[in-house]
Amino acid sequence: MAALARLVILGFIALTVIYVSLSLWSRAVRREKLEERWAERGRIGDREAFVRRGLERYDGAIRRKLLLGVYVIPTLAVTLIVYITNYR
Numbered sequence: 001m002a003a004l005a006r007l008v009i010l011g012f013i014a015l016t017v018i019y020v021s022l023s024l025w026s027r028a029v030r031r032e033k034l035e036e037r038w039a040e041r042g043r044i045g046d047r048e049a050f051v052r053r054g055l056e057r058y059d060g061a062i063r064r065k066l067l068l069g070v071y072v073i074p075t076l077a078v079t080l081i082v083y084i085t086n087y088r
Contacts, residue, residue, distance in 0.1 A: 011078070019070045026067070030058050 034054040038047050 007078075011074070015071050015074060019067060022067050022070060026063070027055065027058070031055065 031051060034051045035047065037054075038050045
């Protein structure tokens, strides 16, 4: 039972590190694209306001929520492997 607890705790920590890294990387890429779009459109208005509004919309986007798959898919995969290995 201790081994399972250790697996769950270490797995959660590893997946959290991956999630935070992907989240920061994805947001940085989105920021760059918004800044490029602002420059292409003729630099109308305040760049920071344009980027801030774009990032607020991006925070609610489905792609951001898909990062939660970082937790769900590996957990289901490990659960399936443990089940197949032990109960079949």
